[in-house]
Amino acid sequence: DAGVIQSPRHEVTEMGQEVTLRCKPISGHNSLFWYRQTMMRGLELLIYFNNNVPIDDSGMPEDRFSAKMPNASFSTLKIQPSEPRDSAVYFCASSFTGYSNQPQHFGDGTRLSIL
């Protein structure tokens, strides 16, 4: 079975541009998580969905960040406008049932560089 698929793997863009990161969770998984990883702050949970509904977005840094999950097989994380401090690796993860006794499966991440 395919794992969590993220695209693009790398994104370089200029400050002020809109950035859209995409994620396809593992088929059958009904929870999806977006994380950000930086050297300074480590791994941070931004938002997670259960059955396509956002459950907790308290980790979203500010209004420039938004996430959607229009169906069970696709999610996006959008940054508009982007800023250099948004440069990081963004991971998507999915799990079954949404209870934390089920392991989360991670994609390979999107490395985002904002110039």
Add this chain to the structure above:
Amino acid sequence: AQSVTQPDIHITVSEGASLELRCNYSYGATPYLFWYVQSPGQGLQLLLKYFSGDTLVQGIKGFEAEFKRSQSSFNLRKPSVHWSDAAEYFCAVGGNTDKLIFGTGTRLQVFP
């Protein structure tokens, strides 16, 4: 509130030596505990998990971890490290919510 502490930021071992990575957690009830490994340029891969039962759990790649409730610890061990084990290792704790709380990670370096 749940929390995870990985006290060692960076560990260096020789190939073939034994390894123990420390993890301490804070949680009011029985936690769900995980160890993940991250190789450069990749996502986190699950090594092993503890939910209940036998406190010594076996994982992939020859790793094991022991849950010690009295010490609030879930240390990761491997009897003989291979050069390919060089990576970053994350301990995580979950409970009665959907979230996992991750530690700050331990970077393992392996010398030939």
